Amino acid sequence: MTGIDAIRLSPEDNVATVLRAVAAGETVRVRCGEAVTELAAAQDIPLCHKISLAPIPARAAVTKYGQKIGESLVPIQAGQHVHIHNMRSARARITA
Amino acid sequence: MTPDVGTVAGGGEFLGYRRADGQVGVRNHLLVLSTGGLTGQTARRIAATLAGAVVVALPHSAGLIGRDEKVHRAAIVSLATHPNVGAALLVGDNPVIMAQAAAAIERSGRPFVGITLDECGHDALTLTDRGIRAGARLAREISAQRRTPAPAADLGLGLECGRSDPSSGLVANPLLGLMADWIVDAGGWAVIGETLEWLGAEDLLACRARSGDAAEAIRQAVLKREQVAVAAGVDLTGSNPSPTNIASGLSSIEEKSLGNIAKSGHRPIEGLLEYGEKPATPGLWTMDASAYAPKSLTGFVLGGAQVLLFTTGVGNSYVSALSPTIKLSANPKTVAALHQQLDFDASPAFLGHRSLEHTGEDLRRCILAVASGEATWGEILKEGDEVLSRFGPAL
Numbered sequence: 001m002t003g004i005d006a007i008r009l010s011p012e013d014n015v016a017t018v019l020r021a022v023a024a025g026e027t028v029r030v031r032c033g034e035a036v037t038e039l040a041a042a043q044d045i046p047l048c049h050k051i052s053l054a055p056i057p058a059r060a061a062v063t064k065y066g067q068k069i070g071e072s073l074v075p076i077q078a079g080q081h082v083h084i085h086n087m088r089s090a091r092a093r094i095t096a
Numbered sequence: 097m098t099p100d101v102g103t104v105a106g107g108g109e110f111l112g113y114r115r116a117d118g119q120v121g122v123r124n125h126l127l128v129l130s131t132g133g134l135t136g137q138t139a140r141r142i143a144a145t146l147a148g149a150v151v152v153a154l155p156h157s158a159g160l161i162g163r164d165e166k167v168h169r170a171a172i173v174s175l176a177t178h179p180n181v182g183a184a185l186l187v188g189d190n191p192v193i194m195a196q197a198a199a200a201i202e203r204s205g206r207p208f209v210g211i212t213l214d215e216c217g218h219d220a221l222t223l224t225d226r227g228i229r230a231g232a233r234l235a236r237e238i239s240a241q242r243r244t245p246a247p248a249a250d251l252g253l254g255l256e257c258g259r260s261d262p263s264s265g266l267v268a269n270p271l272l273g274l275m276a277d278w279i280v281d282a283g284g285w286a287v288i289g290e291t292l293e294w295l296g297a298e299d300l301l302a303c304r305a306r307s308g309d310a311a312e313a314i315r316q317a318v319l320k321r322e323q324v325a326v327a328a329g330v331d332l333t334g335s336n337p338s339p340t341n342i343a344s345g346l347s348s349i350e351e352k353s354l355g356n357i358a359k360s361g362h363r364p365i366e367g368l369l370e371y372g373e374k375p376a377t378p379g380l381w382t383m384d385a386s387a388y389a390p391k392s393l394t395g396f397v398l399g400g401a402q403v404l405l406f407t408t409g410v411g412n413s414y415v416s417a418l419s420p421t422i423k424l425s426a427n428p429k430t431v432a433a434l435h436q437q438l439d440f441d442a443s444p445a446f447l448g449h450r451s452l453e454h455t456g457e458d459l460r461r462c463i464l465a466v467a468s469g470e471a472t473w474g475e476i477l478k479e480g481d482e483v484l485s486r487f488g489p490a491l
Contacts, residue, residue, distance in 0.1 A: 007411060017262045049345040065354040067300075070348040082459065084333060087347055091322060091350060092295065092325045094331060
């Protein structure tokens with residue numbers, strides 16, 4: 001994974017995992033299989049946390065491993081940090 | 097003698113202890129087992145005196161009912177006849193439980209002695225004295241046993257992850273998936289547990305089930321855990337993923353689960369085992385069990401797994417008492433920080449310096465070396481314990 005900063009596990013994913021801590025404004029090289037794309041980090045993102053690869057509307061699926069890992073709570077812009085402040089699990093809901 | 101570590105195609109071999117019942121151990125422990133809470137300190141006192149003794153103290157006994165009673169009684173026998181146990185010294189307070197266990201252990205051909213407080217005038221010091229003398233004789237007897245070559249097919253691997261971070265799901269757990277594929281192809285078996293951490297990934301597991309019944313059992317086991325969480329009013333975010341998981345970058349149980357099940361590799365799933373149940377055939381198995389590592393690992397040990405592979409993101413020092421637990425991480429920061437905890441460094445695969453396949457070959461050699469006697473950090477530092485799950489109310 002040398003020379004890349006983040007990994008997108010499946011082409012369907014709208015988030016990638018950063019392989020090093022990334023600072024706001026930095027260019028992030030994202031690998032997906034053999035393909036490498038670039039985008040700018042809109043925020044600081046800690047090691048192993050997720051970066052949004054595309055705009056995600058509110059209450060839309062957040063996708064990693066080609067699978068839904070939860071739903072966005074608010075609109076998320078490309079390059080933003082995706083975590084519990086702007087997404088949540090869609091399972092084991094106590095209230096609908 | 098240097099064992100053949102094999103290739104991905106060939107299974108390889110290790111040097112193990114062949115038991116009278118046909119199982120092969122990777123250790124030759126003298127197990128000092130307290131069957132209940134009244135004799136725990138006596139067991140610890142006895143084990144502290146005897147070289148090479150491993151102590152397991154079950155905290156509960158009288159008053160257990162239903163499933164808990166069944167699991168407790170079965171656990172005594174499964175621990176005493178575990179392949180890694182050369183001989184067992186049992187101490188306890190209930191002569192009926194001791195007699196039942198003795199009959200079952202005797203059938204395995206494993207050397208053992210059982211002593212209850214009733215036979216010692218209800219005096220813990222008398223039990224200590226008799227236990228030390230009996231344990232010493234057992235230790236001497238098993239010291240005559242020697243390791244002989246055994247194929248990897250004789251191994252069962254328990255696959256665990258704890259204090260995970262996203263590096264677990266990216267590298268360390270997929271690496272365990274390669275080990276699961278290897279041991280299954282070699283004719284051995286592997287098991288994953290932690291049912292709650294299949295939530296959001298259960299369809300991917302169910303699709304690989306050997307039968308429709310097994311697929312349905314996996315889905316139902318997950319649904320049941322989800323219903324328990326909802327009925328208890330527990331918000332999984334903050335409990336699972338835990339605060340530590342969240343700080344390291346995991347945002348939901350689904351994300352954690354998808355990383356977790358990467359440990360299972362790619363082979364068909366034979367079925368769903370109950371907690372502590374032994375697999376009936378080789379292959380890849382699932383066990384319906386707690387996601388809490390101490391209870392999960394003991395479930396694998398009761399199932400007969402001789403080696404445990406345990407990935408961690410940020411670090412987790414817990415290991416089994418009976419089965420050497422190979423601890424590994426792919427997170428470079430964690431690997432740099434935890435020298436006397438991590439037995440295997442998977443960070444070169446995370447950093448892109450070594451392929452996952454080559455790292456898998458390294459890990460396979462490590463497994464066979466540990467199975468042949470090389471000590472893990474957890475063994476050297478005596479971190480090992482066994483914790484039995486509880487399921488319902490007691491009297």
